[in-house]
Amino acid sequence: xxxDINVSLSRLDIVYxxxxxxxxERYNDVVAQFKSLISSGDTQLTVEERNLLSIAWxxxxxxxxxxxxxxxxxxxxxxxxxxxxHDLDETCKDVVTVMEKHLxxxxxxxxxxxxxxxxxxxxxxxxxxxxxxxxxxxxxxxALESYKSAYKHASVTLSPTHPTKLGLALxxxxxxxxxxxxxxxxxxxxxxxxxxxxxxxxxxxxSEQVVMEDSLMIxxxxxxxxxxxxSEIS
Numbered sequence: 001x002x003x004d005i006n007v008s009l010s011r012l013d014i015v016y017x018x019x020x021x022x023x024x025e026r027y028n029d030v031v032a033q034f035k036s037l038i039s040s041g042d043t044q045l046t047v048e049e050r051n052l053l054s055i056a057w058x059x060x061x062x063x064x065x066x067x068x069x070x071x072x073x074x075x076x077x078x079x080x081x082x083x084x085x086h087d088l089d090e091t092c093k094d095v096v097t098v099m100e101k102h103l104x105x106x107x108x109x110x111x112x113x114x115x116x117x118x119x120x121x122x123x124x125x126x127x128x129x130x131x132x133x134x135x136x137x138x139x140x141x142x143a144l145e146s147y148k149s150a151y152k153h154a155s156v157t158l159s160p161t162h163p164t165k166l167g168l169a170l171x172x173x174x175x176x177x178x179x180x181x182x183x184x185x186x187x188x189x190x191x192x193x194x195x196x197x198x199x200x201x202x203x204x205x206x207s208e209q210v211v212m213e214d215s216l217m218i219x220x221x222x223x224x225x226x227x228x229x230x231s232e233i234s
Contacts, residue, residue, distance in 0.1 A: 011037065018052050031094045038102045045103070050115055089130070092123045099123075110157040111164050114150050118168045121146030121175065128179050140179050147172040160196040163214040169193030170222055183229040190229075194222045 009017075014037045021029035030052060037049075099120050107113040124143035128136050150168050158165040169189060177186035197219055 009036075015049055015052070018049075022052055028091050028094075031091055031098070035094070035098060038098060050119075089127065092127050096120060096123050096127075109153070111162070114154045114158060114164055114168060117146050117150035117153060118164070118171060121150060122171055125171070125175050125179055143175055143179065147175055160193070160200050161215045163218055166193060166197060166215055166218040166222070170218055170225070173222070173225060177225075177229055183232045187226055187229045187233065190222045190226045194219060194226065 014033050018030045018033035021033065034045075034049070034052075037045075099116055104113070104116045104120065107116050121143045124139045124146060128139035128143060131139050147168070151172060154162075154165040154168055170193075173186040173190040173193075176182045176189060180186075197215065
Protein backbone atom coordinates (compact mmCIF):
# COMPACT_ATOMS: atom_id res chain seq x y z
CA UNK A 1 0.00 0.00 0.00
CA UNK A 2 1.46 3.34 -1.06
CA UNK A 3 1.97 5.90 1.73
CA ASP A 4 -0.14 9.05 1.79
CA ILE A 5 1.64 12.05 0.32
CA ASN A 6 0.88 15.46 1.74
CA VAL A 7 1.45 17.94 -1.08
CA SER A 8 1.34 21.64 -0.26
CA LEU A 9 0.27 23.62 -3.32
CA SER A 10 1.29 27.22 -3.93
CA ARG A 11 -1.11 29.88 -5.20
CA LEU A 12 0.35 29.52 -8.70
CA ASP A 13 -0.18 25.73 -8.53
CA ILE A 14 -3.83 26.15 -7.54
CA VAL A 15 -4.54 28.70 -10.27
CA TYR A 16 -2.77 26.47 -12.80
CA UNK A 17 -4.97 23.51 -11.81
CA UNK A 18 -8.05 25.73 -12.06
CA UNK A 19 -6.98 26.78 -15.58
CA UNK A 20 -6.50 23.14 -16.59
CA UNK A 21 -9.93 22.27 -15.19
CA UNK A 22 -11.44 25.18 -17.14
CA UNK A 23 -9.93 23.95 -20.40
CA UNK A 24 -11.28 20.47 -19.68
CA GLU A 25 -14.72 22.00 -18.94
CA ARG A 26 -14.63 20.54 -15.42
CA TYR A 27 -16.23 23.57 -13.82
CA ASN A 28 -16.86 21.94 -10.46
CA ASP A 29 -13.10 21.42 -10.19
CA VAL A 30 -12.51 25.09 -11.01
CA VAL A 31 -14.72 26.08 -8.09
CA ALA A 32 -13.05 23.51 -5.82
CA GLN A 33 -9.61 24.98 -6.55
CA PHE A 34 -10.77 28.48 -5.66
CA LYS A 35 -12.42 27.20 -2.49
CA SER A 36 -9.03 25.77 -1.57
CA LEU A 37 -7.35 29.12 -2.32
CA ILE A 38 -9.88 31.16 -0.34
CA SER A 39 -9.87 28.76 2.62
CA SER A 40 -6.22 29.70 3.13
CA GLY A 41 -7.39 33.19 4.03
CA ASP A 42 -6.51 34.92 0.76
CA THR A 43 -9.71 36.55 -0.53
CA GLN A 44 -8.09 39.07 -2.88
CA LEU A 45 -8.11 37.56 -6.38
CA THR A 46 -6.28 38.87 -9.43
CA VAL A 47 -8.15 39.79 -12.62
CA GLU A 48 -7.16 36.49 -14.25
CA GLU A 49 -8.32 34.52 -11.19
CA ARG A 50 -11.62 36.39 -11.09
CA ASN A 51 -12.21 35.69 -14.77
CA LEU A 52 -11.58 31.98 -14.23
CA LEU A 53 -14.11 31.95 -11.40
CA SER A 54 -16.71 33.82 -13.44
CA ILE A 55 -17.03 31.11 -16.12
CA ALA A 56 -20.51 30.87 -17.60
CA TRP A 57 -21.96 27.92 -19.44
CA UNK A 58 -23.12 29.24 -22.81
CA UNK A 59 -21.66 26.68 -25.24
CA UNK A 60 -24.72 24.42 -25.41
CA UNK A 61 -27.12 27.37 -25.72
CA UNK A 62 -25.02 28.71 -28.59
CA UNK A 63 -25.00 25.36 -30.38
CA UNK A 64 -28.72 24.86 -29.85
CA UNK A 65 -29.51 28.23 -31.48
CA UNK A 66 -27.13 27.78 -34.41
CA UNK A 67 -28.94 28.17 -37.77
CA UNK A 68 -29.39 25.01 -39.79
CA UNK A 69 -29.26 22.58 -36.87
CA UNK A 70 -31.69 19.68 -37.35
CA UNK A 71 -34.51 18.99 -34.93
CA UNK A 72 -32.84 15.72 -34.00
CA UNK A 73 -29.64 17.52 -33.00
CA UNK A 74 -31.64 20.15 -31.11
CA UNK A 75 -33.41 17.37 -29.21
CA UNK A 76 -30.06 15.83 -28.31
CA UNK A 77 -28.86 19.21 -27.08
CA UNK A 78 -31.94 19.58 -24.87
CA UNK A 79 -31.34 16.12 -23.41
CA UNK A 80 -27.74 17.04 -22.68
CA UNK A 81 -28.83 20.29 -21.05
CA UNK A 82 -31.23 18.44 -18.76
CA UNK A 83 -28.45 16.04 -17.76
CA UNK A 84 -26.12 18.81 -16.66
CA UNK A 85 -28.70 21.01 -14.93
CA HIS A 86 -28.09 19.33 -11.58
CA ASP A 87 -24.34 19.89 -11.80
CA LEU A 88 -24.85 23.48 -12.91
CA ASP A 89 -27.19 24.12 -10.01
CA GLU A 90 -24.68 22.83 -7.48
CA THR A 91 -21.76 24.68 -9.03
CA CYS A 92 -23.64 27.99 -9.31
CA LYS A 93 -24.67 27.78 -5.66
CA ASP A 94 -21.08 26.98 -4.67
CA VAL A 95 -19.80 30.07 -6.50
CA VAL A 96 -22.50 32.28 -4.95
CA THR A 97 -21.58 31.00 -1.48
CA VAL A 98 -17.89 31.77 -2.05
CA MET A 99 -18.72 35.31 -3.16
CA GLU A 100 -21.21 36.05 -0.39
CA LYS A 101 -19.09 34.69 2.45
CA HIS A 102 -15.61 35.70 1.33
CA LEU A 103 -15.09 37.72 -1.85
CA UNK A 104 -17.72 40.48 -1.57
CA UNK A 105 -17.03 41.25 2.13
CA UNK A 106 -13.29 41.54 1.38
CA UNK A 107 -13.63 43.47 -1.91
CA UNK A 108 -12.28 46.99 -2.33
CA UNK A 109 -14.64 49.74 -3.43
CA UNK A 110 -14.65 50.33 -7.14
CA UNK A 111 -13.98 47.84 -9.92
CA UNK A 112 -13.46 44.85 -7.62
CA UNK A 113 -16.76 45.36 -5.78
CA UNK A 114 -18.62 45.96 -9.05
CA UNK A 115 -17.11 42.81 -10.56
CA UNK A 116 -18.19 40.54 -7.70
CA UNK A 117 -21.69 42.03 -7.35
CA UNK A 118 -22.14 41.65 -11.11
CA UNK A 119 -20.89 38.06 -10.97
CA UNK A 120 -23.27 37.29 -8.12
CA UNK A 121 -26.09 38.62 -10.29
CA UNK A 122 -24.89 36.55 -13.24
CA UNK A 123 -24.92 33.30 -11.28
CA UNK A 124 -28.34 33.95 -9.78
CA UNK A 125 -29.51 34.69 -13.33
CA UNK A 126 -28.13 31.32 -14.46
CA UNK A 127 -29.97 29.66 -11.57
CA UNK A 128 -33.20 31.43 -12.52
CA UNK A 129 -32.85 30.30 -16.14
CA UNK A 130 -33.14 26.61 -15.27
CA UNK A 131 -35.41 26.91 -12.22
CA UNK A 132 -39.20 27.01 -12.05
CA UNK A 133 -41.98 28.53 -9.98
CA UNK A 134 -41.07 29.85 -6.51
CA UNK A 135 -37.37 28.97 -6.79
CA UNK A 136 -37.12 30.85 -10.09
CA UNK A 137 -38.71 33.90 -8.49
CA UNK A 138 -36.26 33.80 -5.58
CA UNK A 139 -33.23 33.52 -7.85
CA UNK A 140 -34.59 36.22 -10.14
CA UNK A 141 -35.05 38.64 -7.24
CA UNK A 142 -31.55 37.89 -5.91
CA ALA A 143 -30.09 38.54 -9.37
CA LEU A 144 -31.95 41.85 -9.64
CA GLU A 145 -30.73 43.01 -6.23
CA SER A 146 -27.15 42.06 -7.13
CA TYR A 147 -27.22 43.89 -10.45
CA LYS A 148 -28.73 46.98 -8.82
CA SER A 149 -26.03 46.98 -6.15
CA ALA A 150 -23.31 46.58 -8.78
CA TYR A 151 -24.80 49.37 -10.90
CA LYS A 152 -24.97 51.69 -7.90
CA HIS A 153 -21.26 51.12 -7.17
CA ALA A 154 -20.32 51.42 -10.83
CA SER A 155 -22.15 54.73 -11.25
CA VAL A 156 -19.96 56.47 -8.68
CA THR A 157 -16.64 54.66 -9.09
CA LEU A 158 -16.17 53.68 -12.75
CA SER A 159 -16.02 55.67 -15.97
CA PRO A 160 -18.71 55.13 -18.64
CA THR A 161 -16.15 53.40 -20.86
CA HIS A 162 -14.78 51.01 -18.24
CA PRO A 163 -15.19 47.44 -19.57
CA THR A 164 -16.45 46.13 -16.23
CA LYS A 165 -19.18 48.80 -16.14
CA LEU A 166 -20.12 48.10 -19.76
CA GLY A 167 -20.11 44.34 -19.11
CA LEU A 168 -22.43 44.95 -16.16
CA ALA A 169 -24.79 47.02 -18.33
CA LEU A 170 -24.82 44.28 -20.97
CA UNK A 171 -25.60 41.47 -18.50
CA UNK A 172 -28.13 43.57 -16.58
CA UNK A 173 -29.92 44.29 -19.86
CA UNK A 174 -29.86 40.57 -20.71
CA UNK A 175 -31.44 39.93 -17.30
CA UNK A 176 -34.32 42.30 -18.07
CA UNK A 177 -34.82 40.66 -21.47
CA UNK A 178 -34.43 36.99 -20.58
CA UNK A 179 -35.63 36.82 -16.96
CA UNK A 180 -37.71 39.97 -16.54
CA UNK A 181 -39.45 39.56 -19.93
CA UNK A 182 -39.05 43.28 -20.56
CA UNK A 183 -37.30 44.12 -23.84
CA UNK A 184 -38.26 47.77 -23.22
CA UNK A 185 -36.23 47.96 -20.00
CA UNK A 186 -33.43 45.98 -21.59
CA UNK A 187 -33.22 48.42 -24.51
CA UNK A 188 -33.41 51.47 -22.25
CA UNK A 189 -30.57 50.26 -20.03
CA UNK A 190 -28.41 49.17 -22.96
CA UNK A 191 -28.99 52.44 -24.83
CA UNK A 192 -28.19 54.54 -21.76
CA UNK A 193 -24.88 52.72 -21.22
CA UNK A 194 -24.08 52.84 -24.93
CA UNK A 195 -24.82 56.56 -25.35
CA UNK A 196 -22.97 57.49 -22.16
CA UNK A 197 -19.87 55.58 -23.25
CA UNK A 198 -19.91 56.90 -26.83
CA UNK A 199 -20.11 60.45 -25.51
CA UNK A 200 -16.79 60.01 -23.70
CA UNK A 201 -15.01 57.34 -25.75
CA UNK A 202 -13.16 59.88 -27.91
CA UNK A 203 -11.69 61.48 -24.79
CA UNK A 204 -9.93 58.31 -23.66
CA UNK A 205 -6.16 58.53 -23.29
CA UNK A 206 -3.90 56.56 -25.62
CA SER A 207 -2.51 54.78 -22.56
CA GLU A 208 -5.93 53.18 -22.12
CA GLN A 209 -5.90 51.64 -25.62
CA VAL A 210 -6.08 48.02 -24.43
CA VAL A 211 -8.94 48.80 -22.05
CA MET A 212 -10.72 50.67 -24.84
CA GLU A 213 -10.45 47.64 -27.14
CA ASP A 214 -12.34 45.58 -24.56
CA SER A 215 -14.88 48.38 -24.12
CA LEU A 216 -15.49 48.74 -27.85
CA MET A 217 -16.13 45.01 -28.14
CA ILE A 218 -18.79 45.21 -25.40
CA UNK A 219 -20.29 48.33 -27.01
CA UNK A 220 -20.75 46.31 -30.21
CA UNK A 221 -22.57 43.60 -28.24
CA UNK A 222 -24.78 46.26 -26.63
CA UNK A 223 -25.58 47.68 -30.06
CA UNK A 224 -26.41 44.24 -31.50
CA UNK A 225 -28.73 43.44 -28.59
CA UNK A 226 -30.47 46.81 -28.88
CA UNK A 227 -31.21 46.16 -32.55
CA UNK A 228 -32.56 42.68 -31.78
CA UNK A 229 -34.69 43.76 -28.82
CA UNK A 230 -36.04 46.84 -30.62
CA SER A 231 -37.36 44.58 -33.36
CA GLU A 232 -39.20 42.54 -30.71
CA ILE A 233 -40.81 45.68 -29.29
CA SER A 234 -41.88 46.77 -32.78
